Amino acid sequence: MSYRDFVNRLRSLKMLKTNAENFHQPVLLDETLRLLQPRAGEIFVDATLGLGGHAEAILESAENITVFGIDRDAEAIGHAEKRLAKYGERVKIIHTNFSEIKEVLAEAKVENVSGILADLGVSSLQFDSAERGFSFRFDAPLDMRMNAEPETETAAELLENSSEEEIADIIYKYGEERLSRRIARRIVWKREIGEPIKTTKELAETVEKAIGRGSAKDKIHPATRTFQALRIAVNQELEILEDFIRDSIDVLKKDGRLAIITFHSLEDRIVKHTFQKLAGKCFCPPRIPKCVCGAEKIIEILTRKPVIAGDAETLENPRARSAKLRACLKIN
Numbered sequence: 193m194s195y196r197d198f199v200n201r202l203r204s205l206k207m208l209k210t211n212a213e214n215f216h217q218p219v220l221l222d223e224t225l226r227l228l229q230p231r232a233g234e235i236f237v238d239a240t241l242g243l244g245g246h247a248e249a250i251l252e253s254a255e256n257i258t259v260f261g262i263d264r265d266a267e268a269i270g271h272a273e274k275r276l277a278k279y280g281e282r283v284k285i286i287h288t289n290f291s292e293i294k295e296v297l298a299e300a301k302v303e304n305v306s307g308i309l310a311d312l313g314v315s316s317l318q319f320d321s322a323e324r325g326f327s328f329r330f331d332a333p334l335d336m337r338m339n340a341e342p343e344t345e346t347a348a349e350l351l352e353n354s355s356e357e358e359i360a361d362i363i364y365k366y367g368e369e370r371l372s373r374r375i376a377r378r379i380v381w382k383r384e385i386g387e388p389i390k391t392t393k394e395l396a397e398t399v400e401k402a403i404g405r406g407s408a409k410d411k412i413h414p415a416t417r418t419f420q421a422l423r424i425a426v427n428q429e430l431e432i433l434e435d436f437i438r439d440s441i442d443v444l445k446k447d448g449r450l451a452i453i454t455f456h457s458l459e460d461r462i463v464k465h466t467f468q469k470l471a472g473k474c475f476c477p478p479r480i481p482k483c484v485c486g487a488e489k490i491i492e493i494l495t496r497k498p499v500i501a502g503d504a505e506t507l508e509n510p511r512a513r514s515a516k517l518r519a520c521l522k523i524n
């Protein structure tokens with residue numbers, strides 16, 4: 193029996209919790225605290241507050257810690273506010289994009305931040321809410337916005353308003369899907385015959401019709417990569433990441449720490465390379481006489497390899513399986 197079959201078997205026997213029951217379980221919690229090293233009286237930023245699990249653990253880890261919690265999702269903010277209400281003035285919750293971290297801290301006149309955490313991607317709350325349209329496990333309007341403001345484009349609108357080439361590029365780049373052109377062709381064909389894709393089920397079926405079910409060995413649904421790609425595009429998840437890391441280092445005090453948890457290789461690559469650049473690695477092409485990429489050493493990388501979850505955690509919380517944690521220390 194494979195490891196995955198074993199876990200599914202335990203789950204079917206109700207010996208393990210399901211995803212929904214894992215709703216609030218923060219991933220790599222002990223490892224994150226070990227790297228952030230919270231101490232009494234310090235100020236932290238949780239840039240992806242979600243349901244407040246990591247924030248609560250930081251607040252509990254030493255006396256009198258203050259946490260600024262940021263999230264772009266109003267529903268998540270509501271849950272976190274309730275969960276963290278008992279900490280009173282020690283918690284400040286801000287509904288915004290973490291790309292605004294500098295403005296948030298400037299407005300609060302805070303200059304001595306000791307640690308920043310970003311636990312990227314979607315929360316279980318978002319993924320398991322049928323009506324948010326993140327998952328093909330439920331039939332719902334194809335939305336996928338983390339910040340469900342009327343002015344932001346839904347995934348259905350993105351598919352309606354983009355050219356075939358643009359759709360193919362999104363699915364290829366953000367989903368690492370080899371068969372992106374076939375999928376884009378079918379999506380646009382549906383539009384042309386007057387049946388634009390409006391729901392998660394329609395998208396999942398369209399992808400399956402375009403590229404087939406895959407072989408029995410394929411462990412994931414054929415639409416998984418397309419869904420990931422659209423989510424990343426709708427929420428512009430990758431565009432802001434490098435700037436966010438640079439801004440975080442700017443606002444940290446000397447010896448402050450930044451920890452980032454990612455859930456797919458595209459994000460992890462950006463974190464790894466940005467950390468390397470800030471740690472002084474030169475990315476100029478070979479044979480250039482003088483460095484022009486602006487490499488300067490302002491951080492020390494604390495995780496030579498990404499920290500990943502152990503068997504016990506992945507068994508308890510399947511979301512942890514793809515989590516990678518990297519951290520660094522500001523030295524200048």
Ligand SMILES: C[S@@+](CC[C@H](N)C(=O)[O-])C[C@H]1O[C@@H](n2cnc3c(N)ncnc32)[C@H](O)[C@@H]1O
Binds near residue numbers: 242245288315
């Ligand atoms: C994986 S969850 C965080 C879970 C949290 N650590 C906990 O313990 O409950 C990620 C959260 O980050 C938020 N998020 C993702 N990108 C964001 C961004 N650019 N700015 C602010 N929040 C963001 C999502 O809305 C989601 O609530």
